[in-house]
Amino acid sequence: MIHNKIRLFFILLFISAASACSDNAKLQPLKAGASILAFGDSLTYGTGTSKNKAYPAVLQTLINYRVINAGVPGEISKDGLARLPRLIKRYHPDIIIICHGGNDILRKLDLSITENNIQQMIDLARNNDSEVILIGVPKFGLFLDSPPLYLALATKNKVPIENNILGDILGSNQLKSDQIHPNDKGYQILAESIESLLLLSGAIKKQ
Numbered sequence: 001m002i003h004n005k006i007r008l009f010f011i012l013l014f015i016s017a018a019s020a021c022s023d024n025a026k027l028q029p030l031k032a033g034a035s036i037l038a039f040g041d042s043l044t045y046g047t048g049t050s051k052n053k054a055y056p057a058v059l060q061t062l063i064n065y066r067v068i069n070a071g072v073p074g075e076i077s078k079d080g081l082a083r084l085p086r087l088i089k090r091y092h093p094d095i096i097i098i099c100h101g102g103n104d105i106l107r108k109l110d111l112s113i114t115e116n117n118i119q120q121m122i123d124l125a126r127n128n129d130s131e132v133i134l135i136g137v138p139k140f141g142l143f144l145d146s147p148p149l150y151l152a153l154a155t156k157n158k159v160p161i162e163n164n165i166l167g168d169i170l171g172s173n174q175l176k177s178d179q180i181h182p183n184d185k186g187y188q189i190l191a192e193s194i195e196s197l198l199l200l201s202g203a204i205k206k207q
Helices: 002-024 055-063 077-091 102-106 111-127 148-157 165-170 184-201
Strands: 035-040 066-071 095-099 131-135
Touching (some): 111 148
Parallel strands (some): 035 066
């Protein structure tokens, strides 16, 4: 009985914390003709499926806004940071979805540097009037949890985050093409999760 009460307490605490985070992480509603830049590495590019089934293409179909696939397989966050200004200048996106850092994790790079690189990506976006969504990338091992840096960045910058979906997808053999990439079904679920985050943040309305 006591165990159940303690468990209930922590569940309510989690829900309360999640709700508070969601309340703070709001985006401006997208206007007609708005565009979204999906920025990242192979998880954004769509390795493991075809380009038209990668999450940016699926998301574009779901929300009826232009979603630009700016994923580069194998890219580390340092190189992504150097690439981002050109993309912002070219596309002037209303929202940038940042899903980066997976190759830093795989290569066992210093994640404090990764965190700083992603913070600079957020700063670049905001300095150019683009809003930001973060996607947490899991450590690839027995437990597919995202490193704390993603939630820390989301909290610090008050940006919406989907921190668990990639870990959930890659934890299922039915949803992945290999150990570190989703398959068609996995990318579909990722796109649907981002759509839900856009709805929750107020960027889009339910059609």
